[in-house]
Amino acid sequence: MNDKKNVQIGELAKRLGITTRTIRYYEEIGLMGPPERLGGGTRTFNKDDILRLKFILKLKELGISLNEMQELAEHFDIHKQDFDTITPKLIEILDLHISKVDEKIANLSSLRHEIVDYRLRIMDILNKK
Amino acid sequence: MNDKKNVQIGELAKRLGITTRTIRYYEEIGLMGPPERLGGGTRTFNKDDILRLKFILKLKELGISLNEMQELAEHFDIHKQDFDTITPKLIEILDLHISKVDEKIANLSSLRHEIVDYRLRIMDILNKK
DNA sequence: ATTTTACTTGACCTTTACGTAAGAGATATG
DNA sequence: CATATCTCTTACGTAAAGGTCAAGTAAAAT
Numbered sequence: 525m526n527d528k529k530n531v532q533i534g535e536l537a538k539r540l541g542i543t544t545r546t547i548r549y550y551e552e553i554g555l556m557g558p559p560e561r562l563g564g565g566t567r568t569f570n571k572d573d574i575l576r577l578k579f580i581l582k583l584k585e586l587g588i589s590l591n592e593m594q595e596l597a598e599h600f601d602i603h604k605q606d607f608d609t610i611t612p613k614l615i616e617i618l619d620l621h622i623s624k625v626d627e628k629i630a631n632l633s634s635l636r637h638e639i640v641d642y643r644l645r646i647m648d649i650l651n652k653k
Numbered sequence: 654m655n656d657k658k659n660v661q662i663g664e665l666a667k668r669l670g671i672t673t674r675t676i677r678y679y680e681e682i683g684l685m686g687p688p689e690r691l692g693g694g695t696r697t698f699n700k701d702d703i704l705r706l707k708f709i710l711k712l713k714e715l716g717i718s719l720n721e722m723q724e725l726a727e728h729f730d731i732h733k734q735d736f737d738t739i740t741p742k743l744i745e746i747l748d749l750h751i752s753k754v755d756e757k758i759a760n761l762s763s764l765r766h767e768i769v770d771y772r773l774r775i776m777d778i779l780n781k782k
Numbered sequence: 783a784t785t786t787t788a789c790t791t792g793a794c795c796t797t798t799a800c801g802t803a804a805g806a807g808a809t810a811t812g
Numbered sequence: 813c814a815t816a817t818c819t820c821t822t823a824c825g826t827a828a829a830g831g832t833c834a835a836g837t838a839a840a841a842t
Contacts, residue, residue, distance in 0.1 A: 585767075586768050586771065614775060618772045619772070625765045626765070629758055632754050635715065636751060638714075639715050639716075639747055639751050642747065643744055643751075646747075
């Protein structure tokens with residue numbers, strides 16, 4: 525009666541290197557749609573659930589916040605396998621994210637300059653004494 | 654009896670473009686030593702206080718966290734004018750901070766690559782259909 | 783002197799992404 | 813069956829850097 529493929533939360537967490545809290549949290553904020561439950565209420569995750577979770581983790585790795593993902597939750601409904609609809613929107617998001625990253629890099633670079641300059645000025649003060 | 658130079662918190666905040674809460678907060682966490690008070694308890698800030706606050710804001714601008722500043726609070730005791738003692742330590746900090754920034758930049762750069770790659774793979778999937 | 787600002791402390795609120803604990807029920811194993 | 817090991821929900825805690833009241837004084841302006 526139990527699909528070989530269905531997994532409980534602890535096992536899934538261990539597999540993906542995250543905690544059960546994280547999985548429940550993603551469900552809590554609606555990133556992870558309610559999974560099936562066993563008779564007693566225990567969650568079981570099927571292949572699609574796992575795919576979706578992996579996808580979320582991938583996006584997170586790329587620096588996309590859970591909040592940003594939520595705004596797009598409608599678009600990457602992996603359950604529905606409508607990869608056609610999800611991808612254009614996702615690419616849009618990724619592009620936006622790339623420019624954000626570029627901006628951050630630019631900011632850090634100028635910050636670096638400033639720090640170096642400041643450092644030099646202090647060194648000067650030290651040497652002039 | 655009142656030094657022309659002494660300023661109250663609202664005025665000081667306005668001058669530096671921050672809020673009074675921020676100034677009180679810095680005092681709260683010990684970044685800003687207790688200032689003099691008027692008879693009624695109103696804080697007044699003298700030149701040194703203002704210098705110190707400006708210094709803190711400068712460091713903050715450079716991306717140094719309040720926490721990092723606290724660890725160094727002993728070293729940049731501007732009140733004591735011991736610019737000799739503060740600078741070497743400060744330079745040390747700045748150097749450390751520069752390398753932190755470099756690391757962040759490197760991370761963001763590789764993140765950028767990953768995102769672009771991911772984007773490309775998705776584009777491929779789209780085009781192959 | 784009186785009104786209008788400004789200042790005081792205290793304490794709770796915000797965001798993000800979970801951590802952690804409590805108490806109770808479910809599942810797996812010997 | 814008993815026990816060990818999940819899993820469940822609820823709900824408060826955390827870090828950073830202040831924001832935002834609220835009630836009560838003090839200082840400044842008229």
